[in-house]
Amino acid sequence: MPQLDLSTFTPQLFWLAVWFVVLYLLMAKIGLPRIAVAIDARRQRREDDLARAGRLKAEAELANAAFLRTMATARAEAQALLKETGDRLAAEAAQRQRALAADLSSQIAAAEQRIADTKEAALSEVRGIAIDVGRSVVEKLTGSAPEAASLAAAVDRSLAGQAH
DSSP, X not given: OOTTOTTTHHHHHHHHHHHHHHHHHHIIIIIHHHHXXXXXXXXXXXXXXXXXXXXXXXXXXXXXXXXXXXXXXHHHHHHXXXXXXXXXXXXXXXXXXXXXXXXXXXXXXXHHHHHHHHHHHHHHHHHHHHHHXXXXXXXXXXXXXXXXXXXXXXXXXXXXXXXX
16 A cells, blocks of 8 residues: 555655645635634624514513503593493483473372362262252152251261261
8 A cells, every 4th residue: 555655654744734734724714714704694693683582572562561551541441431321321310210200290199189179079979969869769758858958968967977
């Protein structure tokens, strides 16, 4: 094997050292700076993305807090509006109920007055009918007409006794 030949061993070591130095210099001056730039760019992009994500998260939290405040305010306003509407409707219903009660009360009073007038009219007619019937009965039984004042007094006593 030619690599193990001692006569060519020294030049091989020389060329190994030359190529090692050339390749080292190429890598140090060209390859490694490019790799370092790529690594730095990736690291910078990652840091920028993380910073942007942090800012977006903070903005999202602020927006969420504003949304929750807005929802709480809207709920409070809705509750106040519901209470106000309920109170207003209850007041209107109470007013209508009072008006209806007053109207019914006046109708009941008028009906009671009509009943009392009708009862009074009926009782006065009953007195007249009782006097007429009493006169007819007395005439048929006795054959003579009774005295009108005594017959009226007897009917009045009888009606007064039934009223109690």
